[in-house]
Amino acid sequence: MPTVPAAVAGLRADARQNRDRIVEVARELFAERGLDVPMAAIARRAHVGVATLYRRFPTKESLVTEVFADQFEACVSVVDDALADPDPWRGFCTAVEKVCTMQAADRGFSAAFTAAFPDAVDIEQERNRAIQGFAELTRRAKATGRLRADFAQDDFALLLMANGGIITESTETAQAASRRLVAYLLSAFRAEQAEPLPPPAPLNLHDVLNPPTSTTRPAPPASTRLEPAT
Amino acid sequence: MPTVPAAVAGLRADARQNRDRIVEVARELFAERGLDVPMAAIARRAHVGVATLYRRFPTKESLVTEVFADQFEACVSVVDDALADPDPWRGFCTAVEKVCTMQAADRGFSAAFTAAFPDAVDIEQERNRAIQGFAELTRRAKATGRLRADFAQDDFALLLMANGGIITESTETAQAASRRLVAYLLSAFRAEQAEPLPPPAPLNLHDVLNPPTSTTRPAPPASTRLEPAT
DNA sequence: CGATAAGTGGAGAGCCTCATCCACTTGATC
């Protein structure tokens, strides 16, 4: 078993350096400015030509996938850690806080997490693992009586989307805002003040995280021709 | 005083019809698909050429401004209504609910509300009126003791941004989700369970609603040249 | 060191956007 991730296995030394630099730079730029940052900008900052970029990552989506792969892994670990906590409610809270902090720290995170990634099988799996882990966490937290009984599984999707709306120029501000929002929401999730809630919202975590479209939202192809024309 | 809004005053009959149709169609499309919808699509669906569109609205921003003008007005009325309510806390809640519902019903709403609108003076005023009205509402609601004392003025910005993150394919889903999110948050805003909160978040309503950039987020012009090049 | 395959950069194709131009059509007026 090679310690190198197989994709960089047979690469020439300089090529590998370049590849690493590209991923590093892409991570920075996606975090700072979101997934909209042009490939040319990434190439420039990595001091390579666009051709080099496209040689390693045939499509922008593949680059995004690569860049966010370990972020997804980190998410899964967060949920695993939470499941290991003897106090399920505390585990629930810290898991939510950690994931939301990650989301707030990285502008591209939400978009990448929400994207379809039709070709990234492993990401798909990670995602499902995280979702199932969180379902279990929810079940246990409810069992302790600390999490309100009418908390819906899909309220987690609600939380992710809401937290994804907290995007500001500076990462610091975004994180502070996210912290406060999450504090408010966790307080609302506690069983103590279980005021009746409106209908559980027909959201579905799988649906939210697996929209029918592709990564950079190319918009439904039919949308180009809106009208039968004059 | 003409009943016509002055912009359509001296227009020929057919031109006025076209203008009205454009605004109507633009409202629909912005609501359905957000501000990103191309001008050509609007023109096509309104059965006019792009030239006609640009004759009436020299820039896309001006069209957006026109389309959302009465939405802004509606917001102001909501706040005014809330201020008229003898029960400030109830006023606070209904105001929040109504505005968030409007936001969820219209995909373009958040973007338009958040946009800079450097040329739309009246919108600027409406916005400030709404903000001040809401500040007063907050003050009164706190005075009754129902709204938690550590609720920050800027938490309203938090709420708007979070609710803005609730965007789905169908408007119905978005509204249901928004309803539930708002219910959670309002429950957290109640004074009863005033758990200590993290720092008040350095958000500012004015800043959030008046970012330094323009409408359709043209991105900082310097961002094109990221690096001094090789 | 010299051969060679692997790696490279920049030009540019193709598509999309906002916005403009101008030859043609049409509603309002006498």
Next chain:
DNA sequence: GATCAAGTGGATGAGGCTCTCCACTTATCG
């Protein structure tokens, strides 16, 4: 109904994006 300014639509710039092509450079290995 004739006149003509007001109104119109489609072609077209200008500029952004993703992604491709190909002549040139360079690391690696005998």
